[in-house]
Amino acid sequence: MNPTEAVLASIQVGLPRTLGQVDAADPMDRCWTTAFYKEPVSGPVALSRTLLEGDGQADEVHHGGPDKAVLAYSTDHYPAWRQELNLPDLPSGAFGENFTVAGLTEADVCIGDTWQIGPEVLVQVSQPRQPCWKLARRWRIKNLALLVEQSGRTGWYLRVLQPGTVEAGMTLTLLKRPYPQWTVARASEVMHVVRHDLDLAAELAAIPELAASWQATLRRRVQEGRPGDTTARLVGENG
Numbered sequence: 001m002n003p004t005e006a007v008l009a010s011i012q013v014g015l016p017r018t019l020g021q022v023d024a025a026d027p028m029d030r031c032w033t034t035a036f037y038k039e040p041v042s043g044p045v046a047l048s049r050t051l052l053e054g055d056g057q058a059d060e061v062h063h064g065g066p067d068k069a070v071l072a073y074s075t076d077h078y079p080a081w082r083q084e085l086n087l088p089d090l091p092s093g094a095f096g097e098n099f100t101v102a103g104l105t106e107a108d109v110c111i112g113d114t115w116q117i118g119p120e121v122l123v124q125v126s127q128p129r130q131p132c133w134k135l136a137r138r139w140r141i142k143n144l145a146l147l148v149e150q151s152g153r154t155g156w157y158l159r160v161l162q163p164g165t166v167e168a169g170m171t172l173t174l175l176k177r178p179y180p181q182w183t184v185a186r187a188s189e190v191m192h193v194v195r196h197d198l199d200l201a202a203e204l205a206a207i208p209e210l211a212a213s214w215q216a217t218l219r220r221r222v223q224e225g226r227p228g229d230t231t232a233r234l235v236g237e238n239g
Contacts, residue, residue: 002110004174006103008117009075011045011168012038012093013055027239028140033058036138038093044165047121052098052166066159067126067211073097073155074105081153085141095148096135097155101172106185109156112209114176122162122175127211128188129155133236145234149192156184157211179207191218195227 020031035058046053050069073095082090092100106128113125131145131154141147148154182204190200191214198221204210205218221227 002108002180003103006101006172008099008166008168008170008172009102010092010100011041011052011166012098012100013041013045013052014038015054015056016058027237028137028142030237032134032137032237034134034138036096036134038096038098040091040093040168042168044167046163047160047166048163049160055098067213068157069160070099070123070158071097071129071155072099072101072104072158073129074153075100075102076105077153084147085139085144087139094139095131095155096138099158104172106152106154106156106188107183109184110177110179111182111184111187111204111207112176112178113174114161115158116173116175117166118164118170120162120164121160121166123158124161124209125184126157126159126209127214128184128191129157130191130233132233133238136238142238149188149234152185152188154184154188159211178209182207187214192230195221198222198225 014035014037016033016035017037018031018033020029022031024030035056041054050066052070075092078090082088109125111125111127115123117123131148133145135148136142136144187204190197190204194200201218202222205215205222
């Protein structure tokens, strides 16, 4: 049985910054603007409908907004990544997440779940995270976004149903699970692995609580009868 409680192990926020050199020969060294560098926050943090206080997005087309107000990632994945990437000091927030959560993974969380954090905040699972080229640039590992996608250790996004104050150490409690058959892991698999299964794509797209961008992508896939190309997202400006 999936856990119905977990712990908000840490909170991270960060604002956009521009890094790199305009004329660098290596694409990994060229200029880019990112809010990927998240730093831990101690004490209470205000959470609005769209973001945590002190947080921001460099690319507001693909990040942020009501459906992607908060990115959550599991502490359970860090030991494996530290070993696989040979980065023994990989810190919480390394995957750009705002919430690092202990006791939940993509197999334990479902699309449409409503979770209470502490005494007042309510959040809802909206979609799996789709890693992009900026994750690879952050750690200078060109195939890291692809590795994250293939591993299924992607993380997930939350929309805020009831704003309030959050703090590391608070308990997350499951209040509602309308789609127990649609774990984040399964939704990610439909989007990225069994990409030609149009029946599953249509079933997932029909979930009202699924993020609007995912609904649109899956419906377009069903209409066209084929999945789209993800190269631009995974490779991007890393060449």
